[in-house]
Amino acid sequence: MSRSRQPPLVTGISPNEGIPWTKVTIRGENLGTGPTDLIGLAICGHNCLLTAEWMSASKIVCRVGQAKNDKGDIIVTTKSGGKGTSTVSFKLLKPEKIGILDQSAVWVDEMNYYDMRTDRNKGIPPLSLRPANPLGIEIEKIGK
Known part of the structure; x- marks a missing residue:
């Protein structure tokens, strides 16, 4: 005879509050x-299975999505x-x-910027290697 496992029981969540896409x-x-x-x-009430990462029988990490209910x-x-059931919300x-x-x-990703310390003596002006538009903002030109 096979022994059936107990249903899941959630006893803790950290953090216990946050905005959508908070890692818990x-x-x-x-x-x-x-x-x-x-x-x-x-x-x-929001399905978080796609972001769930099973760590062990006592720990799962995921991200909270946009939910219909503000507490649950x-x-x-x-x-x-x-x-399963839950003792926390x-x-x-x-x-x-x-x-x-x-x-x-x-947030600007600084990894794409020129590192002046390593290439100082190579004769390349630092501005030539910097991205022209680091924030990715499109500016419309008037009167084309």
């Missing part, structure tokens, strides 16, 4: 026997144990909207 670590018991055993993962359970489903925060007068930060 889910902890619990019986979260699957391997990556292929994990067949469902929902946070606040974490439900894990496995082939071996079926649909996740609170989905609404991202701040940035208007034209609000300050914001922009």
Whole structure:
């Protein structure tokens, strides 16, 4: 006789709140026997299975997506144990909207820039190797 496994039980999530696409670590018991055993993962009613990374039977890492509910359970489903339950919940925060007068930060990938320390004596002007448009902003030319 084969012994059936217990259903998954989520006992912790870190962080327990965040905006959409926040990376979260889910902890619990019986979260699957391997990556292929994990067949469902929902946070606040949103299917997170595509971003799920099974680490062990007690840990899964994933990203929270756009959810319908702003607070909800974490439900894990496995082939071996079926649909699980959760003793914790996740609170989905609404991202701040940035208007034209609000300050914001922009990430520029510095790896594409010229490193002046290593090529200083090669006779190549540093500006010639810098990207012309590092932010990728298209500017329309008027009067073409």
